[in-house]
Amino acid sequence: MSGEQAPDASGLTHLDASGQARMVDVSAKEVTVRTATAAGLVRLSPACVATLRAGDVPKGDALAVARIAGIMAAKKTPDLVPLCHPLMISGVDVQAEVTDEGVALRATVRTAERTGVEMEALTAVSVAGLTVVDMVKAIDRDAVITDVRVIAKSGGRSGDYRRAGE
Numbered sequence: 001m002s003g004e005q006a007p008d009a010s011g012l013t014h015l016d017a018s019g020q021a022r023m024v025d026v027s028a029k030e031v032t033v034r035t036a037t038a039a040g041l042v043r044l045s046p047a048c049v050a051t052l053r054a055g056d057v058p059k060g061d062a063l064a065v066a067r068i069a070g071i072m073a074a075k076k077t078p079d080l081v082p083l084c085h086p087l088m089i090s091g092v093d094v095q096a097e098v099t100d101e102g103v104a105l106r107a108t109v110r111t112a113e114r115t116g117v118e119m120e121a122l123t124a125v126s127v128a129g130l131t132v133v134d135m136v137k138a139i140d141r142d143a144v145i146t147d148v149r150v151i152a153k154s155g156g157r158s159g160d161y162r163r164a165g166e
Contacts, residue, residue, distance in 0.1 A: 023083050029114040034155030037108040038121035039166070040148035042132045044102035048140035052098045062135035063096040063103065066128040070094035073127030074109050074120040081123070087113045094124055096132070102143070103132050106151075118150050 016022050044052070051057055059065075071092045078086040091110040096103055107124035109117040129145035136143060151166040 021083065023085070024115075026085065026114040029157070031112055031114055032155045033110070033112050034116045034153070035108060035110045036116055036118040036121040036153040037106065037151050038118070038125045038149060039104070039106045039151050040125040040129050041099075041101060041105065041146050042103040042129050043144045043146055044136065045140045045142060046100075048136050048143070049098060049100065049102060051139055052103070052136070057135055058138060059135045062132055063098070065135055066096045066103070066105070066131040067094040069131035070096075070105070070107050070124035070128030074107065074117075074124040077120045077123040081119050084119050085113075085115050087111050087115070087117065087120070089117065089120060092120070092124060094128055096128060103129075105129055105132075116153060116156055118153055122148060122150060 052062060055061070071094055073080075074092045074094075075089055078084045089109060089111050091108075093108045095106045098104075105125045105128045107121045107128065109120040109124065111117050111120075125148050126145070129148070133143045133145065149163065150161075151163045152161060154160045
């Protein structure tokens with residue numbers, strides 16, 4: 001079956017008429033430039049924040065490693081999320097900033113494709129967060145990854161989106 005597939009009766013495009021999971025056929029969609037930005041936070045103890053700010057993390061530069069991990073993760077998203085389309089990603093920018101709460105993460109992914117890159121941006125933030133936790137777990141066993149969300153997207157038929165308050 002070619003062309004864009006209609007949603008099932010529930011309105012979900014990843015389910016067929018019998019309720020079985022499927023990968024949506026996007027071949028009839030127009031190729032457009034698409035961008036998505038996601039953000040998240042790794043909540044850390046004040047002592048861990050101080051260690052990050054001093055550059056004294058025993059495993060090395062936690063923020064640099066997290067940025068690289070996020071970029072790698074964005075490129076591997078279809079290997080991790082079963083119904084996600086493999087895309088030619090044009091660019092990935094991952095930012096990691098130490099704040100008083102922990103490490104604020106932000107990833108922007110760009111492509112010129114038939115479907116968006118929200119999942120790639122979310123994956124980049126999630127894996128960057130996991131990497132921060134791995135880098136600091138000897139210092140802060142209570143680290144928590146939180147508030148992972150899409151904050152903006154552009155391109156495609158549904159147009160632009162920006163989360164309120166972001």
